[in-house]
Amino acid sequence: MTGPRVLFATPEVAGFAKTGGLADVSASLPRALAQLGAAVAVVMPYYNAVRRSGQPIERTPFVLPVPLGDRVLACRVYRSLLPRSSVPIYFIEHSPFFERDDPRLGRGLYQQVMLGGYRADYPDNAERFIFFSRAVLELVPHLDFRPEVIHVNDWQTALVPVFLAEAYRSRPGYNHLRTLLTIHNLAYQGIFGRDVLPLTGLPGWLFNPTQLEYHGFFNFLKAGIIYADAINTVSPTYAREIQTPEYGYGLEGLLASVQHKLTGIVNGCDYEQWDPAHDPHIAATYTPDTVVERKPLCKADLQRRFDLPVMADTPVLGMIARLVHQKGIDLVLSAAPGFLDLGCQIVFLGEGDREYHDQLQAFRSRHPNRVGLYLGFHEGLAHVIEAGADLFLMPSRYEPCGLNQLYSLKYGTPPVVRVTGGLADTVVNATEENIAAGTATGFAFHDYTASALYETVRWALTLYHHRPHHFRQIMQTAMRQDWSWNRSAREYVALYDRLCQTVARLQHG
Structure with missing residues (x-):
């Protein structure tokens, strides 16, 4: 291997334990890095979901001593490979912290369903991920290679750089390490009371506004x-947005002050899993050259599966989507009667807040021949919708990157998006100018209003009904875009290389 040496620390990985897009990134990016020549290993907690994953997992001989407050806890390490790769993934075992998730009992990786039906964070989440962050650093000497960069993800691993600087830097084998923190969603920051500080073992004087303290x-x-x-x-757009009050969630000033070390890299799409040319979930496979003839077969299958009239026109x-405020479901519900007036059928797949479940069920009951609904997540149906729909709705209030618009592009299902975050970076709006230039891949609007969403869909349907040659052009242009993980991974390798060069300059004066 001639590329960078990276330890990728994450709270979840698709194929083992997943709550959202972070798990998809954590499975796909390390694979793509390895294909580019990087030495990479992944580390995550050993949840019950990992045990139930069906993946082959072996116990290693390593037992790590992990400091936690005034105790030192022993944790065993397990090992497997990322599916479809030779990338090792290590699991940190500690039963009291990580063997509690059970969907039958409403217990997830970070939250549990309470008696009232609402979700609440586990009260010991701070302790769980302080422990995991220390374990990540204790694992370093036991890897098959000597990492140069520890790549951490979101608040659950954000203390790794802190522990490295304050507790491990002086130890042999750690002084060369550099850290990269990826923020997948700034809204989730891991904010806890001051009383958890003793669990870190860090000195109390670090609890000040320029280091660990945040409004007490x-x-x-x-x-x-x-x-x-x-x-x-x-x-890149989200990297700029989070430096503003609208998107910064209280950290905009801090992020603006460190913009010299802040960049944006769009997530990739796993085309091994999401490609209509070889998708086993859909009624008919197709390519950009056959989409016009074959996609209608997928549309008819979608209509049948949701008990809607099979009508090609x-x-x-x-x-x-997750049925939460962030994803714009409130806009869709407000505009949906107008979509029906425009002659549309609408299909929903997702789960989230109870109020949106109730509103969607009521909407479906009022229009059983026009609205399809599946509350929950179903991988196969997600592929069926991407392949069968004519337009994909993604009017997010904010969207750090987004994956479904990338899937929609690949499947020739032009996405209708709000211009924010990764949606702004990946979808080219079908203006007359972009249509004429042959660059349009979807439909976009700026104002977070139901009327803006409605007017954008109405414009898309104008092309669909009255300028079908232009609508087909948008579909085919979208399908030919390259949003692969290989492209994203190259940017990460360049970022790792810059970090490693910084180390080399420091070491050689």
Whole structure:
């Protein structure tokens, strides 16, 4: 291997344990890095979901001593490979912290469903991920290679740079290490009371506004931003947005002050899993050259699966999302009666807040021949919707990167997006100018209003019904875009290389 040597620390990985897009990134990016010649290993907690994953897992001989407050806890390390790769993944075992998730009982990786039906964070989340962050650093000497960079992700691992600087830097084998912190969603920061500070073993004088303290609380993500050698977010636009009050969630001033070490790299799309040319979940495979003839077969299959009338000329709008305020479901529900007036069918897939579940169920009951609904997540149906819908709705209030718009582009299902974050960086709006230039790949609007969403869909349907040659052009242009992980991984390798060069300059004066 001639590329950088990277330890990738994450709280979740697709194929083992997943709650969202971070897990997809954590599975796909290390694979792509390895294909570019990097030496990479992944480390995550050993949840019950990992045990149930069906992946082959072996116990290693390593037992790590992990400091936690005034105790030292022993944790065993397990090992496997990322699916479809030779990339090793290590699991940190500690039963009291990580063997509690059970979907049957409403217990997830970070939250549990309470008696009232709402979700609440586990009260010991701070302790769990302080422990995990220390374990990541204790694992370093036991890897098959000597890492140069520890790449940490979100608040759950954001204390790794802090511990490295304050507790490990002087130890043999750690002085060369550099850290990269990726912020996947700034809204989740890991904010806890000051009383958790003794669990870190860090000196109390670090609890000040320029280091660990945040309005009287201990903010894990803020600490990581200050201590990490480099920071990135998952799109260039989001990297700029989080330096503003609208998107900064209280950290905009800090992020603006460290913009010299802040970059944005758009996530990639795993085309091994998401490609209509060889997708086993859809009724008919297709390419840009055959999309016009073959995609209608997928549309008919989608309509049948959701008990909708199979009508080829009726436009189908699809939405796959967490049903939460961030994703713009409030806009869609407000505009949806107008979409029906425009002659559309609408299909929803997702789960989230109870209020949106109730509103969608009521909407479906009022229009059973026009609206399809699946509450929950279903991998196969997600592929069916991406392939069968005519337009994909993604009007997010904010979207650090987004993956579904990348899937939609690949499947020739032009996304309708709000201009924010990664949506702004990946979708080219179908203005008359962009249509004439042959660069349009979807439809975009700026104002976070139901009327802006409605007017954008109405414009898309104008092309669909009255200028089908232009609509087909947008579909085919979208399908030919390259948003592969190979492209993203090259940018990460360049970022790692810059960090390693910094180390070399420091070591050689």
